[in-house]
Amino acid sequence: MELVNEHKIGISKDTALEKEVGANVKGECLEVGMYLAMARQAQREGLPEIAEVLKSIAFEEAEHASKFVEMNGIIKATLKENLEMMFEGETMANNEKKAAADLAEKEGLEHIHDFFEESSRDEARHAKMLKGILDRYFK
Structure with missing residues (x-):
């Protein structure tokens, strides 16, 4: 081609x-x-x-x-590299948002805690979806 x-x-x-x-x-x-x-x-x-x-x-x-x-x-140059990069980013975001949720809870900021807690779980879900794609299509 x-x-x-x-x-x-x-x-x-x-x-x-x-x-x-x-x-x-x-x-x-x-x-x-x-x-x-x-x-x-x-x-x-x-x-x-x-x-x-x-x-x-x-x-x-x-x-x-x-x-x-x-x-x-x-x-990056390839989809696989980009998926790997985003998997790492989603994993890091999961951890960082959970830490922010814990801090918000400590500070008594209930609504902020709740959003960080939920979005941390969303980041985990995103990471799992990306991992599934990587495992199925790019092994």
Whole structure:
């Protein structure tokens, strides 16, 4: 197979735009969180149709972030390497969020404790899903 044009990873790495692209990764990710939080707010205020628009915008911002991630070569060359990297990240996030939950409990911050506790379990679930994929498809 001869491909004459395809997507490339890391095209902005070591260029004058690397820093700007990196800043855009962070900005786009923050916008995803902001739009999803606003969608939850809209739901609480009884405006579900606005919530759906905000979720749609959040997804587009996530797509922007993903393209900037590719440009700066933040992802690895192969899917297996990326899955392994994310498995490690989810495992670390599981531990860090549990530690934050414990600290919140110690500080008497019940709602913060509850969210960190639940999100720690979510990170464990994510890690298990990634491990399952790695074990089934990349052994």
